[in-house]
Amino acid sequence: MEEVDKILIHALKQVGIEEIDSIKLFSSELIVEAVVRCIRVIDPGLGNALPTSLPPGMSARFRVGMSLAQSCQDIGYKGEIGYQTFLYSNEPEIRSLLMFLVEKLPRESAQSSDQPTGKSVVLQRAIAAAIKAQLAVPWLPSNCRLPMHCETQVRSPAPGATCRSILEQDTEPQICKKVCLISEVKDFQWDILPPVTAQPAHHASVVASILEQHTAELSAAQEWDIEWNSQGLLSRLTPQEYRSRKLNRLRKRIEEQLRSAALPFPESALGGPCSTSDLSELLQNFRGSAPSDHVLTKGTHFTHTQKFTFAQEAAAVTSSIPTGHQSETDIQLHQQEELTSLQQQLQQLCSDVDQLAADMKHMSVTNTQVKQTHTPQEQRNSEKEEKMQVKKKTIDLLPDSDNNLLKLQALVEASAKRVVNLASQWEKHRAPLIDELRRLKEICSNQDLESSRKLSEIKSLHDRIRVSTDEAKKKEEIYKQLVTELENLPQDVSRSAYTQRILEIVSNIKKQKEEITKILSDTKELQKEINNLTGKLDRTFAVTDELVFKDAKKDESVRKSYKYLAALHENCNQLIQTIEDTGTILREIRDLEEQIETENGNKTVANLERILDDYKAIRQENSALAAKVREG
Structure with a gap:
């Protein structure tokens, strides 16, 4: 059991349980913490909801014990388990439970295959190690820092x-x-x-x-x-x-x-009450040109009207500057009149802008219609001009019609002969050209097929190259991660020590098996010898009984000897039975002693005392709750 306890303690230290020397020294709090940490490693979703320490209240302790028992059953524990396993524990039950949990812990290979591999994992671990190292350094105020470390x-x-x-x-x-x-x-x-x-x-x-x-x-x-x-x-x-x-x-x-973006704004955008200066600035910003002051543009009726209106307004404003002799009431009346006149002018300008926008729309529609009617008219005019040119040439040829007809017939005959000659020449060239065209089309189709095949091969090669590259990157990252983990492993513990320890355990087991086999063989030999002696005794008694019984019929002294012989045989049988009963009793005594040791290991008396104390605590909690209910 010592070797088993050492293995369990080593595995529990790997999950974060420190300062433990033996399973016998486990308290309820330490058992709960060890079980919860093991469950969190085995199933994080199940273990994260479990507390690592027992609460102060007894009812909450019972609930935590029941939830821990249920979690252990959920991950596959088949033994008998309940809240008493954690609150009133004994050594064998805790040892079997911890052995099950340690066996369920993922091995290093499984962890390395399940966890995400790559440079990010190595980087995160390096960052965590650097943060731990920085946290381990004590903080110093700025006045106590060395000058060389100030930067x-x-x-x-x-x-x-x-x-x-x-x-x-x-x-x-x-x-x-x-x-x-x-x-x-x-x-x-x-x-x-x-x-x-x-x-x-x-x-x-x-x-x-x-x-x-x-x-x-x-x-x-x-x-x-x-x-x-x-x-x-x-x-x-x-x-x-x-x-x-x-x-x-x-x-x-x-x-x-x-x-x-450089096109002018549509007419509808000019309908709002916005000034031409803002619009021109906006257009200049879009067009990226010089300011309007440095560009000579042709003004429209709208711009001239706007300029004239703004000039009038400026003149009115300059003329409406109040003098020191006017009263405040006259100034306010004058400003009100100016505001009314300006609003009327603004309304008039807005109406003018709307009217101009409507006129521009109407003109654009009219222009589009005129263009649509103008295009077919131009096409008809061009056709008529071509016909007129043909008729003009025909009229020019009419005065000398006979000669012209002869010339025309000669030209037609020559053209016909030339066409026939060209047709024959074309037929001579057409056949090889058609064959060449068919051959080229066939070559082109073959090239297309070949190119499509090569394109598919290139795509497949690209896919395989990408897959191979990804696999190589993953293997390289796994290799780097394993190298980093190997460097981070403690170097003081050698593999040979563990191997030697395992070989010693195996040799001890072999010796125990040999001793058990030797004891079994000795027991078989003793049983065989006992059986031989028992058979020999029975046969000897039977022969002696027969001989003495024959002589007892004739002699009285021999008859007494026969009685003594029967009594001796009976006493020997009773003695043998007594010895067998003594051996049975001794075995029962040893079994009872083992049971007593087991019960002593189970801490039955201590657990009963703890149960009584917990029962008293629960009664006190119940009475306190009842008092609160009555007060409420």
């Missing part, structure tokens, strides 16, 4: 804060196509640009900035791979041609957006 102890920016850093990879190759630009960029990076570690304002944000930059580059490369595999290969272009076509499309879209 490192200054308050740093927020964790994970990043800033834009310029790396050599920042300049994309498709942008720097010219050699001079590439050389200028390299000169700038070599001569003027500071190192990456010196670019951020705070030294603590260097790593986060570099990680953010590399993450952006990696995501851009992955997006390009996905786009090229999905769309670029189907376009049958080179990567440079595909990029240039994409760049041209982007430029066209930007030009279209700029043109649409």
